[in-house]
Amino acid sequence: MIQRRLAPSFLPTTGVLELTYRCNHRCLFCSCPWENDAGTFARREELSTDQWRDVLSKLCAMGVANLAFTGGEPLLRDDLTALVRHAASCQTEHVETIDGQLESRFGPPRLYLLSNGRLVDDAILTLCKQENVQLSMSLPGLETFEEHTGHDGADGVLARFARAKALGLETVANITVTRLNLHELDRTISAALLAGAHQILLNRFLPGGRGLRHTDRLSLAREQLVEMLDTAERVLDVAGRFGSLGTEVPKCLVDASRYKRLSVSTRCSAAVGFFVIGPSGHARVCNHSPVQLTHFSELESLKTNDYWRRFTQKQYLPEACGECGERFACDAGCREAAHIATGQVDGLDPLLLPVSAHKKPSRDP
Amino acid sequence: MHYVALAVVVLVLLVLGIFALPGRGAKAQQTPPPAATAPEPKPLAMCYDVSALPAASEYVCPKCGEKTDYKKPDRVIDAIPACRREVAAMKPLTKLRLTLDESACCAKCMPKSPGPSLSLDIHFLDGSKRTVRNVTHNDLKQLREFLAGKLSAEKFAKQSKSFAEAIPAINKALEAERKSLGLDQPAKKTKESPATNESLPKTPEGPRP
Numbered sequence: 001m002i003q004r005r006l007a008p009s010f011l012p013t014t015g016v017l018e019l020t021y022r023c024n025h026r027c028l029f030c031s032c033p034w035e036n037d038a039g040t041f042a043r044r045e046e047l048s049t050d051q052w053r054d055v056l057s058k059l060c061a062m063g064v065a066n067l068a069f070t071g072g073e074p075l076l077r078d079d080l081t082a083l084v085r086h087a088a089s090c091q092t093e094h095v096e097t098i099d100g101q102l103e104s105r106f107g108p109p110r111l112y113l114l115s116n117g118r119l120v121d122d123a124i125l126t127l128c129k130q131e132n133v134q135l136s137m138s139l140p141g142l143e144t145f146e147e148h149t150g151h152d153g154a155d156g157v158l159a160r161f162a163r164a165k166a167l168g169l170e171t172v173a174n175i176t177v178t179r180l181n182l183h184e185l186d187r188t189i190s191a192a193l194l195a196g197a198h199q200i201l202l203n204r205f206l207p208g209g210r211g212l213r214h215t216d217r218l219s220l221a222r223e224q225l226v227e228m229l230d231t232a233e234r235v236l237d238v239a240g241r242f243g244s245l246g247t248e249v250p251k252c253l254v255d256a257s258r259y260k261r262l263s264v265s266t267r268c269s270a271a272v273g274f275f276v277i278g279p280s281g282h283a284r285v286c287n288h289s290p291v292q293l294t295h296f297s298e299l300e301s302l303k304t305n306d307y308w309r310r311f312t313q314k315q316y317l318p319e320a321c322g323e324c325g326e327r328f329a330c331d332a333g334c335r336e337a338a339h340i341a342t343g344q345v346d347g348l349d350p351l352l353l354p355v356s357a358h359k360k361p362s363r364d365p
Numbered sequence: 366m367h368y369v370a371l372a373v374v375v376l377v378l379l380v381l382g383i384f385a386l387p388g389r390g391a392k393a394q395q396t397p398p399p400a401a402t403a404p405e406p407k408p409l410a411m412c413y414d415v416s417a418l419p420a421a422s423e424y425v426c427p428k429c430g431e432k433t434d435y436k437k438p439d440r441v442i443d444a445i446p447a448c449r450r451e452v453a454a455m456k457p458l459t460k461l462r463l464t465l466d467e468s469a470c471c472a473k474c475m476p477k478s479p480g481p482s483l484s485l486d487i488h489f490l491d492g493s494k495r496t497v498r499n500v501t502h503n504d505l506k507q508l509r510e511f512l513a514g515k516l517s518a519e520k521f522a523k524q525s526k527s528f529a530e531a532i533p534a535i536n537k538a539l540e541a542e543r544k545s546l547g548l549d550q551p552a553k554k555t556k557e558s559p560a561t562n563e564s565l566p567k568t569p570e571g572p573r574p
Contacts, residue, residue, distance in 0.1 A: 303430025
């Protein structure tokens with residue numbers, strides 16, 4: 001009976017691949033660090049098709065069992081289909097606990113495609129169907145869609161959810177919730193589910209990237225966070241469906257056990273559950289992180305990288321949480337959002353700060 | 366005759382069924398979908414929510430950086446982040462140097478370890494060291510309460526078998542520490558509380574900016 005074994009590598013089992021800096025939306029809330037006005041995140045040359053193939057092969061060989069294609073907008077890469085097919089042809093080790101025993105099997109990685117939906121057509125939906133790719137499309141509101149994204153297109157995204165369903169594809173509606181679209185969250189979730197989305201993924205607005213320009217307009221207050229969760233729970237309950245909150249929340253602000261339809265977590269998975277390879281091939285602890293670590297060709301060096309280790313060992317709790325009885329089951333919200341807002345990885349989550357206290361962006365350490 | 370009786374029975378069943386329908390419908394609406402359709406709550410949050418649930422308990426060694434997979438759930442491995450935070454929280458409470466030894470959890474550092482376990486190394490001021498083996502999160506929580514003066518040595522010894530033997534030495538070291546600080550009188554005993562999570566100081570409204 002195998003109870004433990006050395007993992008195929010030190011890497012988390014999910015890799016998020018930001019294929020390109022480019023995007024055909026101009027979302028107010030975009031947290032991609034390269035969209036930061038201050039230009040503090042160095043844009044380097046994007047990886048070529050062959051280099052991305054190398055990344056995919058390497059990650060699969062290192063036991064990364066879930067691969068998510070995103071960007072920017074990944075559909076702007078002409079080679080997206082080739083890259084998805086290459087990933088689907090790779091073999092990786094899936095480690096599982098079955099009947100109390102650790103078991104491993106080899107097979108293709110689980111694939112995910114995260115898009116704003118604008119360029120999703122039948123060819124992409126067919127690709128997703130053929131290669132068993134879970135498709136997520138962004139729907140940041142209905143009447144506020146254009147205000148958020150710079151393009152009028154909520155109906156188009158809803159039509160693509162419907163088309164995906166007709167083709168037998170399960171999809172996720174990815175809703176970033178801001179102060180501007182909170183009032184229509186119930187309708188947005190309902191519309192996505194009625195159109196055919198299988199699951200709902202909510203994210204609260206986090207300062208970062210282009211969003212730093214609009215922090216005052218978009219940031220949710222604590223009571224609005226609770227309103228967001230209560231609204232989603234109510235709609236999902238009526239619909240008999242489930243969803244999750246993508247961004248961890250401080251346990252002192254939200255009683256996660258109140259939510260039965262919505263999965264709400266208080267723990268951060270950066271560098272533990274997943275990591276990111278950016279457009280230039282540089283690794284980061286998560287998609288919000290403004291800190292570019294090593295190039296993918298030198299991934300092994302992450303093991304001794306202080307910044308990486310800080311996340312794997314979870315050494316980032318704010319001093320203010322010092323005596324809190326919940327500090328053993330809570331990471332005090334999003335650590336990279338705290339980093340961006342306060343300049344410190346162990347700073348307070350933006351939800352615990354007045355917007356006026358947010359720090360202006362500075363250059364990478 | 367039999368056919369007539371059968372027809373009556375069928376008719377009665379049909380009528381009963383029809384009248385029962387609205388009730389059934391209402392019940393169905395009130396009944397949540399089968400539990401099997403509800404996804405397992407995710408222990409970790411992620412913006413893209415693409416990571417499948419961890420199918421193993423994962424341990425990343427702070428010394429060598431390698432990852433060891435354990436069958437899920439694993440009581441020791443799953444408690445390590447909390448244990449680390451307990452040890453970190455004890456630092457301001459004593460001059461004793463406390464270090465958590467996790468090496469038995471790492472398949473690379475200790476390939477022949479019989480299973481995951483945690484030890485606490487206590488480095489005394491005179492340079493000596495004492496290792497307390499098989500410590501749990503609860504043991505560490507009680508040690509912290511003891512160091513903070515919230516738990517008596519007697520009660521600590523009673524509640525923590527792992528620490529029972531080490532407590533006299535720790536107590537002696539703490540007394541020496543107090544003397545060196547000019548605090549010859551033992552610290553004023555605060556109201557003792559049971560060593561549960563609820564006993565820890567809480568900030569119900571959360572940290573304030």
